[in-house]
Amino acid sequence: MGMSVTISAAETQDAEQILKLQYLCYQSEAELYGDYSIEPLTQPLDSLRAELDAGCVLVARLGAEVVASVRGGVDADGTARIDKLIVHPRMQRHGLGGRLLLAIEERLALAGAVKSFQLFSGHRSENNLQLYRKHGYAPVGTRQVNDRLTLVTLAKDAADPAAYATSA
DSSP states (O other): OOOOEEEEEOOGGGHHHHHHHHHHHTHHHHHHHTOTTOHHHHOOHHHHHHHHHHSEEEEEEETTEEEEEEEEEEOTTSEEEEEEEEEOGGGTTSSHHHHHHHHHHHHHHHHSOOOEEEEEEETTOHHHHHHHHHTTOEEEEEEEOSSSOEEEEEEEETTOGGGGOOOO
16 A cells, blocks of 8 residues: 555544544535534534544554544444544545455454444445445445435445455
């Protein structure tokens, strides 16, 4: 990949960097849907800190800088839910999002009896949808949030051999 990026569990002191990165990354989503009140842009720092304490949060670092992050958790029914996969705009299109997606899948699978993985994206977020399809996710449902946004839920079976395959 050509980058010396490391992926590890997020630490409490990463909260501010993650929140700033989240704010930066979701600007394009807000613009795409004409809605700057989306939750990733309004999430308070205390809420993010609670997520760090309660769930699985991974970060990718380039040196000391957090350049990507993803969150996830496993429901009682064995569904691993992946949320807020973000990559700094200057680091996009280099495979880092895919690496982080695979890392969170592996981490969640090790944490419990995962039957399937699930995530969602906005219907106009074609780059995100393309990334998820490339990694074996398929649409399983939609939910209209408002007249501008429909969320597409994507899932894949955890038993699928492609779940942890690295892509070329």
